Amino acid sequence: MCRRKTTKMKRSWQEATQDDSDLGEEDIEDWSSVASSILVSPSSKNTPQQAAFSREHPPLESDHSRTIVHIDLDCFYAQVEMIRNPQLRAQPLGIQQKNIVVTCNYVAREFGVTKLMYIADAKKKCPNLVLVSGEDLSHYRDYSEKVTDLLQSEFSSLVERLGFDENFVDVTSLVEKTVPGDQSLVEVKGHTFGPEGQVACICGCHKRMAIASHIASRMRARLREAIGITGCAGIAWNKLLAKLVGEKNKPNDQTTLLPGSEQKLMLSLGHARRIPGIGHSMNKKLESAGIVTIADLQRASYSDLEAVVGSQSATSMKNSSFGIDNTAVTRSGPPQSMSDEDSFKLCASLNDAKERMYNLLNSLLESCRLLDSLPEAEGIYAMLMIRKRWRTPLTIRLTIRKHSSAKKWLRESRQTQIPVSATEQIKKGIFTVHGPLMEVLLVLFKKMVDVEQSFHLTLINVCLTNFQAKSTFSKSLDKYFSKAKNIENERKSESEQGAADICKKTTDDSTNNPKVLTNQQDSNITQLFEKQGRRPLQTASKVLENKQNKLSFFTRKLPSDVKTTSKSDPHQGDGELSQGERDKTATLSRTRYSVEVKNDKPIDKPEGDISSETGPSFAKSDEVEKDFLVVTSSREQTSEEMSSSSHQSLEIPGNVDVTVFKSLPLDMQADLLREWKVQSTRDMAPEIKTSSALSSQPSTSNRRITDFFTRSKETR
DNA sequence: CAGGGTATGT
DNA sequence: ACATACC
Ligand SMILES: Nc1ccn([C@H]2C[C@H](O)[C@@H](COP(=O)(O)OP(=O)(O)OP(=O)(O)O)O2)c(=O)n1
Ligand SMILES: [Mn+2]
Ligand SMILES: [Mn+2]
Numbered sequence: 001m002c003r004r005k006t007t008k009m010k011r012s013w014q015e016a017t018q019d020d021s022d023l024g025e026e027d028i029e030d031w032s033s034v035a036s037s038i039l040v041s042p043s044s045k046n047t048p049q050q051a052a053f054s055r056e057h058p059p060l061e062s063d064h065s066r067t068i069v070h071i072d073l074d075c076f077y078a079q080v081e082m083i084r085n086p087q088l089r090a091q092p093l094g095i096q097q098k099n100i101v102v103t104c105n106y107v108a109r110e111f112g113v114t115k116l117m118y119i120a121d122a123k124k125k126c127p128n129l130v131l132v133s134g135e136d137l138s139h140y141r142d143y144s145e146k147v148t149d150l151l152q153s154e155f156s157s158l159v160e161r162l163g164f165d166e167n168f169v170d171v172t173s174l175v176e177k178t179v180p181g182d183q184s185l186v187e188v189k190g191h192t193f194g195p196e197g198q199v200a201c202i203c204g205c206h207k208r209m210a211i212a213s214h215i216a217s218r219m220r221a222r223l224r225e226a227i228g229i230t231g232c233a234g235i236a237w238n239k240l241l242a243k244l245v246g247e248k249n250k251p252n253d254q255t256t257l258l259p260g261s262e263q264k265l266m267l268s269l270g271h272a273r274r275i276p277g278i279g280h281s282m283n284k285k286l287e288s289a290g291i292v293t294i295a296d297l298q299r300a301s302y303s304d305l306e307a308v309v310g311s312q313s314a315t316s317m318k319n320s321s322f323g324i325d326n327t328a329v330t331r332s333g334p335p336q337s338m339s340d341e342d343s344f345k346l347c348a349s350l351n352d353a354k355e356r357m358y359n360l361l362n363s364l365l366e367s368c369r370l371l372d373s374l375p376e377a378e379g380i381y382a383m384l385m386i387r388k389r390w391r392t393p394l395t396i397r398l399t400i401r402k403h404s405s406a407k408k409w410l411r412e413s414r415q416t417q418i419p420v421s422a423t424e425q426i427k428k429g430i431f432t433v434h435g436p437l438m439e440v441l442l443v444l445f446k447k448m449v450d451v452e453q454s455f456h457l458t459l460i461n462v463c464l465t466n467f468q469a470k471s472t473f474s475k476s477l478d479k480y481f482s483k484a485k486n487i488e489n490e491r492k493s494e495s496e497q498g499a500a501d502i503c504k505k506t507t508d509d510s511t512n513n514p515k516v517l518t519n520q521q522d523s524n525i526t527q528l529f530e531k532q533g534r535r536p537l538q539t540a541s542k543v544l545e546n547k548q549n550k551l552s553f554f555t556r557k558l559p560s561d562v563k564t565t566s567k568s569d570p571h572q573g574d575g576e577l578s579q580g581e582r583d584k585t586a587t588l589s590r591t592r593y594s595v596e597v598k599n600d601k602p603i604d605k606p607e608g609d610i611s612s613e614t615g616p617s618f619a620k621s622d623e624v625e626k627d628f629l630v631v632t633s634s635r636e637q638t639s640e641e642m643s644s645s646s647h648q649s650l651e652i653p654g655n656v657d658v659t660v661f662k663s664l665p666l667d668m669q670a671d672l673l674r675e676w677k678v679q680s681t682r683d684m685a686p687e688i689k690t691s692s693a694l695s696s697q698p699s700t701s702n703r704r705i706t707d708f709f710t711r712s713k714e715t716r
Numbered sequence: 717c718a719g720g721g722t723a724t725g726t
Numbered sequence: 727a728c729a730t731a732c733c
Contacts, residue, residue, distance in 0.1 A: 076733085097719035118717055137720060163722070163733025279731050332723095341720060397727095409718080413727065461720090 063237065064205035064259055067212045068329060069169045070242035071219060073147065073231035074251035076165035077134045078105040080143050083228050092126050094119075095134035098343060102134055106251055135342075140164050146227050148332070155219060160239075161332040165231070168239050169219070170329035175211045179204070186210035189217045190233075190254040193245050194261025201259045209235055213256040220254065240325035241265065243276060262323030272297050275320045282317075285309050297321035334391065334467075340364050341399070341461035350451045353460065357398070357441050358434065360462040365431045392426045394418055395466035396437060398444040401459035411459070414444040423468075 073079060077095040082088045082105060092108035094101040101122045104113045111126035122129055134140070144164035151169050152159040158170035180186070188210045200206065216233035223229050233254035234246020245257040245265055257265060269275070272294050273283045286292070289308045291300050298321045305314040319325060340360040347353055397415035402408075419440060422433040441462065449455050 072733095095719095099717055100719055102719055116719085120717075135720070141721090161722090161733095165733065277731075281730060335722075337722070339721065343719070411728085415727080458718090 061201065061203075062259070062262065062324060063326065064201060064203050064208070066170060066172045066237055067175045067208050068236060068239055068242040069171055069212060069216045069219065070234040070236075070239065070246050071147070071151065071167045071169065071216075071223075071231050072234075072243075072246055073165040073229060075103050075105050075109075076144075077103050077140050078108075079229060080140050081132045081134070083143075084139065088130060088132070091130045092128060094122055094126075094129050094131050096131045097133070097135050101129075101131070104129070137164070143227065143229060147223060147229065147231075150222060150226055151219060154222060155215065158329050158331060160329045166243075168242065168329045171212055171215050174215060175208050178211050178215075179207060186214075188256045188258075189213040190256065191249045192256050192258050193248050193265055194258035196258075205237060205259045209237070209256050209259065213254065216254050216256075220252075236262075238323075238325040239327060239329060240276065240320055241323050244269065244274075266294050266298075266321060266323045269294055272317075272321070275317070277320060278317065282309065282313065286317075294321050336467065337463055337465035338364060338393075339397075339461055339463035341459060343401070343459040345458065346403075347457040347460070348455060353445060353449075353457065354438070354442070356460050357445070357462060358438060360460060361434060361437055361441065364462060364464055365434065365437075391467045392423055393464035393466060394423065394468050395464070396440060396444075397461075397463040397465060398441050398448075399459070399461035399463065400445070400448055400457050402449075403456040403458045409458070411461075412448050413461075414447045415463075415465075416440055416444060418464075 078088075078093050081093065081095065088105070090107070092105065092111055092113065094104040094108055094113060096102070096119060099119050101113060101115070101117045101119060103115045104117075104122070108122075108126055108129055111129070113122045113125050113129060117125075119131070141164060144161075147165075148159055148161055148167055151167050156169050156171050156174055160168040162168065186207050190213055212235045216235050220231060220233055223231060230252040232246045232250050232252065234242040234244065234248075234257070235254065236242040236245055236257040237259070241257050241262055245255045248255045270293055272278055272286055272291060273280075275294065275297075278286070285308050286297070289300070289304060291297055291305075297305075297317060300318075302314060302318060305318065308314075309317065340363045342356060342360060344356075347356060394417060395415055396418050397413055399411050399413040401411045419436045422436045425431070425433050445451075449457070
């Protein structure tokens, strides 16, 4: 089995970089003609159609019915650092993680610095390279989510994230709404890939691609003006081609694939390894079958391929090699796990390991990703604190890497349920559960490491996962929400619910739809936040970070409206905004929690399409505000509220902003109060221990906040 | 020399 | 629990 003595982890990205570097151009001309003749010749044994529809009658043409835009941000980590410190823009900048330049700006690339290069090599290439530490990903994560949220709220709800800097956007319906009924030509905006005088495909795809190119242009303009970030777009009729074609013009540019040029695009890549989905392991298998290039893949017989990689992989790879990809853009939804890790030369004592685990755990619990403890998050609105309790992890995993005498750098992991006591605390917004979690981490640790013997660790990772997606709290608010009909549940059913179950699930009953929840109201409300609102807490916390006092949120109808949230208006003003204006635009335009309120007037207002028009939406926001949840909150008092539940009137939990609360409709206030009263009698914890890190060390708690105000930029 | 995340499949 | 994939 181990004919690969290459240890899998870091070896694989080294090889990946090497793979990247030895990309040679194939003898494209030969094969493009061959391939296109194959395409129209269903008799050939190796056509993609045979693979795709296994031996059935293939369609002779590709499926151009969808329209996909792929966005890839420019030198992402470096760009974020340049936004945070514009001085860096003029200098060659590398982002450092330990001994690696993980990415660098385009100034540095002029010097020959590349992604995933060793520091020493990079400094050789560019002695004046400025290095900024990128080991803390918080800022990158924040910007990443801003980008996804903008795309989702202003262009299409169907957005799929890939890593931190890429998004697939299915704009099919947006394009459809835009296609002019007449026969007017639409010029492609930006670059095209493929010859202009292409054979016309009768399905109208060319026009759709052209319209999408204008949408992509608007996307990039909005990203720049609202967030200040640049990136590349690829426009095509599937994800594979959109991603690949976007790389043809970098940075800060866009490329549209013309129908009929997919063969040329695929063959231009050369190595099969360049196809997304063919990683190191698959590539080795292909090589063992003599398949190296994409042309090899195209001409390989399906049965040979299947023998080596199995039928599923064989089919998808065959298809990919011809640029065929039927996979849907699937909404990413909120994260399913969150982890923190650190690597080091040596960790050989239990105390050292304990301390490192504590720090990782502390980061997870305190950092922005569990925004309950974020003072700025409190002001959002009272209902949001319901949402936050809905996402509490039920599982904790510890991963380590041992430096064993053999050259194996393999990771081992153990996971266990989070103690229900801790889960209960977290649900209440109390995150000082370091003690119990440290205990389980220690148990997990000892399952992997014999602490009586000497050991040598080089990495520790702590991961919280298996988020509970159910409310245990929202009963009294149910009536304020109407049913969220028709929100398709795209996520798989939860196989394990964990011990903290309140609602039993009846998964196997009525529906084929893998609903997680049985309680209908819980389900409805959960869906509102889980499926529709993306990371509303993050977003909202930004609003307040930026010292926006007022926070309004819209009500809107749910199902139909959400599908496509933007009008298409190919001509919108461009123009640079200051950073302050950006913040305003970015944050306000994203106040769009898709909540339908039953008992009120705001929903009755003709609301039109909020998300697409930023200007008008401000006006609407203001209109709505006195009718509904608009909050003016003072941002000073906050910091200790979640640890010391004092300071507020006792009926209100410490993590609820009083001002926000008071802005709620009176009946809603009353319901909440009743519910809290019930809760507090039963679970007012005797010790709400104030963690020193939380209350007396503002610098370590909520590092996002402190970073924001005191942008100390230490490169360590 | 040897990041720091995520998601999904087996 | 580990492998493989993506960034
Ligand atoms: N093995 C990897 C690959 C990527 N990244 C991070 C750093 C990058 O900044 C970010 C995005 O990856 P890209 O491959 O898109 O690279 P960049 O965005 O940095 O550069 P480019 O302008 O070429 O897209 O993900 C990482 O940490 N480790
Ligand atoms: Mn990328
Ligand atoms: Mn990128």
